[in-house]
Amino acid sequence: MAVYSMTGYASASSRAQGSQGSEAPVRGTGITVELRSVNSRFLDLTFRLPDELRALEPALRELLTSRLRRGKVELRLNAQREADDAWPRPQPDQLGRLARLEATVQTWLPRAQPLSVHEALQWCKGSSGGERLDEAALVAARECLEALEDARAREGERLVSILMERVVKLRELATQAAPLVPQVVQRQQERFLERWQQALESAGATQSMSAEALRERALSEAAAYALRIDVAEELSRLSAHLDEIERLLDKGGEIGKRLDFLIQELHREANTLGSKSAALELTQISVEMKVLIEQMREQVQNIE
Numbered sequence: 001m002a003v004y005s006m007t008g009y010a011s012a013s014s015r016a017q018g019s020q021g022s023e024a025p026v027r028g029t030g031i032t033v034e035l036r037s038v039n040s041r042f043l044d045l046t047f048r049l050p051d052e053l054r055a056l057e058p059a060l061r062e063l064l065t066s067r068l069r070r071g072k073v074e075l076r077l078n079a080q081r082e083a084d085d086a087w088p089r090p091q092p093d094q095l096g097r098l099a100r101l102e103a104t105v106q107t108w109l110p111r112a113q114p115l116s117v118h119e120a121l122q123w124c125k126g127s128s129g130g131e132r133l134d135e136a137a138l139v140a141a142r143e144c145l146e147a148l149e150d151a152r153a154r155e156g157e158r159l160v161s162i163l164m165e166r167v168v169k170l171r172e173l174a175t176q177a178a179p180l181v182p183q184v185v186q187r188q189q190e191r192f193l194e195r196w197q198q199a200l201e202s203a204g205a206t207q208s209m210s211a212e213a214l215r216e217r218a219l220s221e222a223a224a225y226a227l228r229i230d231v232a233e234e235l236s237r238l239s240a241h242l243d244e245i246e247r248l249l250d251k252g253g254e255i256g257k258r259l260d261f262l263i264q265e266l267h268r269e270a271n272t273l274g275s276k277s278a279a280l281e282l283t284q285i286s287v288e289m290k291v292l293i294e295q296m297r298e299q300v301q302n303i304e
Helices: 051-065 092-108 117-126 130-177 180-203 211-229 232-251 256-275 280-300
Strands: 008-015 029-038 043-048 071-081
Touching (some): 029 130, 043 051, 051 071, 051 130, 092 117, 130 232, 130 280, 232 256
Antiparallel strands (some): 008 029, 029 071
């Protein structure tokens, strides 16, 4: 299953077909649908529709919610009309209905002026094939939605590639950090031995404490120090989180919220690694990890 970005743009066009028996297109109208999508925690839909197509909003909303899960999505629908001289050919049933309406009005309002040819054509133009205009709009909306999904899928592939690169770099940094802790502990043991020796010599206590006891005391202090700076657990959890991120990226689908949670956990482990750092090398690794994780966070915010 693909990974979809919440960022994308698409457009599609359709033209209203003429009514049966009509030789000209209905209203000479072309329909253009545009879809713009950006990241959002939930699915947030906005519609920009002309007045004559405002009734389509429920159908368009149902169409979008059936295919999209997250994102701030704007649907803009435009109706492009041809020149005013592109009149439809009036049909007999239209003219008959208009004549009956005019007769009814003149019965109640004898002083009403008769309809002009222009007014009659305007009425025929306005009453022609509205359902087909709606149909053309829905056709364009479906095509536009498919194009938007394709665009979001392409952007999703790019995001997966970026995230995988960051995962590889984080694993490399974790590999570099793992052997540094024993080295730091070894150096600290040596420092403890030196400081104990200096302290005992300055106090004149070298005769009262054997070399073996001195070493045991120093090793005990070094062991306590090693427990305080041990980051094996943090590195293990970090590796587990990276494994889960890779699994989700391979699986695809609606993974944005899960990835966002895992990014928070990665940041927590990197922070703990930095707080336990007892060497400049570990501090630098922690900082580099935080930079990579922040870059991942920015990309994950766009995944559906």
